[in-house]
Amino acid sequence: xxxxxxxxxxxxxxxGQHVTLRCSPISGHKSVSWYQQVLGQGPQFIFQxxxxxxxxxxxxxxxxxxxxxxxxxxxxxVNALLLGDSALYLCASSLDPLVAGNTIYFGEGxxxxxx
Amino acid sequence: xxxLEQSPQFLSIQEGENLTVYCNSSSVFSSLQWYRQEPGEGPxxxxxxxxxxxxxxxxxLTFQFGDARKDSSLHITAAQPGDTGLYLCAAGGTSYxxxxxxxxxxxxxxx
Numbered sequence: 394x395x396x397x398x399x400x401x402x403x404x405x406x407x408x409g410q411h412v413t414l415r416c417s418p419i420s421g422h423k424s425v426s427w428y429q430q431v432l433g434q435g436p437q438f439i440f441q442x443x444x445x446x447x448x449x450x451x452x453x454x455x456x457x458x459x460x461x462x463x464x465x466x467x468x469x470x471v472n473a474l475l476l477g478d479s480a481l482y483l484c485a486s487s488l489d490p491l492v493a494g495n496t497i498y499f500g501e502g503x504x505x506x507x508x
Numbered sequence: 509x510x511x512l513e514q515s516p517q518f519l520s521i522q523e524g525e526n527l528t529v530y531c532n533s534s535s536v537f538s539s540l541q542w543y544r545q546e547p548g549e550g551p552x553x554x555x556x557x558x559x560x561x562x563x564x565x566x567x568x569l570t571f572q573f574g575d576a577r578k579d580s581s582l583h584i585t586a587a588q589p590g591d592t593g594l595y596l597c598a599a600g601g602t603s604y605x606x607x608x609x610x611x612x613x614x615x616x617x618x619x
Binding site: 397426428433434435436437438441451452478481483485495496497498500501502504 | 509539541543549550551552553556579595598600606607608609610611612
């Protein structure tokens with residue numbers, strides 16, 4: 394079975410541009426979450442979607458937005474890119490986020506470099 | 509806001525040595541996960557612990573969840589170069605699967 398898949402794997406953008414990152418969860422998983430990982434740090438939570446509704450949002454500016462589609466795939470959008478947005482963006486999926494011990498599986502991430 | 513503190517931040521050891529990584533917080537967690545991440549890849553789940561006092565073993569790795577569910581440790585016996593990587597602890601609350609990560613421990617095992 395395929396794991397969490399993300400695209401693109403690497404991309405370079407210029408300051409002020411917009412970027413869209415895509416994620417397909419593990420088959421059967423209805424929960425998708427997004428994390429930002431700056432080099433040398435642990436991932437920071439950005440968004441969580443369950444059953445196509447936003448269920449949680451981390452401490453990120455309104456330039457960051459996301460959505461989940463009927464097939465449970467998801468997009469993360471970032472507008473007006475800043476140099477500080479350069480990071481590894483991780484998508485994770487899980488089966489049932491309301492259950493204690495729910496296991497969260499990560500994709501390999503999308504490396505975004507803003508120049 | 510839940511805060512996880514991992515220690516040490518860096519660990520450089522020789523092959524065959526033992527090591528322990530700690531993950532501590534003042535908050536109580538419903539579950540705690542340990543991940544290993546290699547450069548350029550996403551975190552890979554090693555274990556999930558749910559019950560206070562729980563001990564889980566995965567080959568040479570031993571994971572322990574504190575009795576009060578506020579802390580955890582990862583012990584590696586006879587480390588090998590293939591163990592090299594970033595080890596992350598992450599706590600899951602009940603808020604729809606949001607994970608709070610520690611800052612990570614970078615482990616380097618020299619042959």
